[in-house]
Amino acid sequence: MVESDHRLADAKAMPIEQVVNLLGIQGLARAGHELVGPCPSCGGRDRFGVNLRKGVFLCRRCDAKGGNIDLVMLTMGMEFKAALGWLVGPSQELSAEERRKREKRAEQNRLVNEARAARERQDAIRMAREIWADGKPAEGTAVREYLSRRGIAQDLLPVMPKCIRFAPALPFTVKSEKGWKVIHTGPAMLAAVQGPDGMLSAVHRTWIDLDRPNGKAVVTDPATGEVQPSKKVIGSKKGGAIRLSGNAHQAEVMVMGEGIETTLSAMVSGVDAGAMFWAGVDLGNMAGRRRTRGEGVKFAGLPDLEDDEAFLPPACVTRLVYVMDGDSEPRLTRAKLLAGLRRAMLKRPGLKGQIASAPQGLDLNDVLMGKAHG
Ligand SMILES: [Zn+2]
Numbered sequence: 419m420v421e422s423d424h425r426l427a428d429a430k431a432m433p434i435e436q437v438v439n440l441l442g443i444q445g446l447a448r449a450g451h452e453l454v455g456p457c458p459s460c461g462g463r464d465r466f467g468v469n470l471r472k473g474v475f476l477c478r479r480c481d482a483k484g485g486n487i488d489l490v491m492l493t494m495g496m497e498f499k500a501a502l503g504w505l506v507g508p509s510q511e512l513s514a515e516e517r518r519k520r521e522k523r524a525e526q527n528r529l530v531n532e533a534r535a536a537r538e539r540q541d542a543i544r545m546a547r548e549i550w551a552d553g554k555p556a557e558g559t560a561v562r563e564y565l566s567r568r569g570i571a572q573d574l575l576p577v578m579p580k581c582i583r584f585a586p587a588l589p590f591t592v593k594s595e596k597g598w599k600v601i602h603t604g605p606a607m608l609a610a611v612q613g614p615d616g617m618l619s620a621v622h623r624t625w626i627d628l629d630r631p632n633g634k635a636v637v638t639d640p641a642t643g644e645v646q647p648s649k650k651v652i653g654s655k656k657g658g659a660i661r662l663s664g665n666a667h668q669a670e671v672m673v674m675g676e677g678i679e680t681t682l683s684a685m686v687s688g689v690d691a692g693a694m695f696w697a698g699v700d701l702g703n704m705a706g707r708r709r710t711r712g713e714g715v716k717f718a719g720l721p722d723l724e725d726d727e728a729f730l731p732p733a734c735v736t737r738l739v740y741v742m743d744g745d746s747e748p749r750l751t752r753a754k755l756l757a758g759l760r761r762a763m764l765k766r767p768g769l770k771g772q773i774a775s776a777p778q779g780l781d782l783n784d785v786l787m788g789k790a791h792g
Contacts, residue, residue: 428506429486434473437486437505439527440520441493448535450702457482458493464593471710539654546611546621546653553583553608560584561607564626564633568679574686579662582678583608590625590637592646601646602637609678611651611658611699614730620653622660622678622699649677651699656727660697668734669694673774675741676701684741684774694735703729704740705754706761717749719756723764730762737770738762 438446438453446455446468457466457477468475468489476483482492490501507516556562557578566572590602604625611620625635625648634648659674662681671693675681678697685695698704706728709720721728731738740755742748752773759771 425502425506426487429502430473432486432505433470434468434475434486434489435470435528436524437489438468439524439531440505441490442523442527443493444531445534446531447538451707463597543619543653547618549585549588549621549623549652550583550608550610550618553585556582556584556607559586560605560626560628563628564607564624565679565682567631567633568682570679570682570686575682581610581612581661583610585623588623588625590635590646590650592639594641601639602635604635607678609660609697611653611655611660613654613658614732618653619658620651620655620699622649622651622655624649624678655699655703657729658699658703659729660699661694662697663693663695668732670734670736671739672696672731672735672737673739673741674698674704674731676704676743680741680743693739698729698740701751701754705758708754708757717753719753719760721757721761721764723761725761728761729758730765731769733766735766736768737772739772739774741774 435453441458443458444455446453446466451469451471453468453470454464455466456462456464457480459482460477460480462479465478466475467478474483474485475489482488484492487498487501487505490496490505491498494501494504496504555578561578561582561584562572565575585606585608587603588606588608589600590604591598591600602625604627606626607624609622609624610618611622613619625637626633627635630636637646637648638644639646660678660681662678663685669692671690673681673684673690673693673695674697675684676698681695681697705721707722707725709718709722710716738759740759742751742755755773759773763769763771
């Protein structure tokens with residue numbers, strides 16, 4: 419059965435995104451290296467995910483999962499043999515004409531899916547801008563008390579950064595099968611995420627509950643009983659940052675932590691008053707796409723240089739210091755930070771990248787003073 423082995427290999431070698439497009443599966447939105455949306459078998463809104471890097475899919479509801487051939491079986495309701503034939507042709511080769519027809523169909527579906535993803539992205543950016551425009555100055559609001567409880571007292575941060583605002587009653591929504599539903603409304607800290615061009619591209623939101631010691635709201639989805647993260651981003655954060663130490667400020671040293679609190683802690687510790695302090699929103703954004711295929715590559719911290727939307731510091735920066743949070747999984751965190759720093763060093767000749775392994779003032783100071791190993 420050499421022939422069928424060959425067809426199996428052909429089917430497996432196809433990028434799963436091409437199979438999604440050949441099948442014309444609709445309603446999937448891109449989220450990083452995943453497509454998320456309704457299950458082609460059992461529907462819903464976001465229970466179905468396709469991992470484009472791993473070439474696998476999974477439905478959380480009907481438990482369908484697998485690779486390219488399984489996806490054809492699920493979507494077309496076919497048996498294995500028929501699915502294999504559908505995907506790579508009958509045991510003979512596809513005719514040149516049939517191959518062209520299929521390629522054309524896949525390309526058309528790809529364009530439709532891309533156009534939808536672009537529309538959804540624009541909608542999210544528009545919503546982010548509306549939330550930001552509705553925000554109030556944060557000084558004298560619950561945001562002050564929240565930051566104090568996170569160790570950033572008023573005397574350390576006398577002037578509230580312009581990129582932080584306050585929303586007195588911000589709805590917290592989750593996706594349900596009937597669309598978005600509000601499961602909580604309450605005060606929130608807003609932070610502007612600005613893209614490389616300085617335009618507001620996303621808003622980071624932290625729901626506040628000052629009745630709790632750490633000041634963070636605990637929001638539970640009544641439908642599932644699941645506790646939701648108290649922080650969410652709406653819009654497009656890719657390549658963006660929360661510019662905590664000001665917009666027009668130009669400096670040679672940039673210190674970037676993942677979260678607002680980590681980065682503010684570094685900023686108020688006084689380690690380098692001349693540095694720029696920007697929060698990277700999340701680790702994935704600081705890292706950009708990484709190369710993860712192949713033996714020993716997962717933790718090697720190699721950037722995928724084809725990711726041209728990944729974060730890069732402004733051109734004035736000659737030293738980029740990534741702050742590594744102490745509470746994350748160290749190997750993977752380090753790999754991600756290294757990937758981001760290496761990309762920046764490759765794209766900005768002369769730039770030095772460093773990791774500050776601990777956010778405490780003294781250690782960070784050592785790094786900034788050029789003493790550390792990072
Ligand atoms: Zn399903």
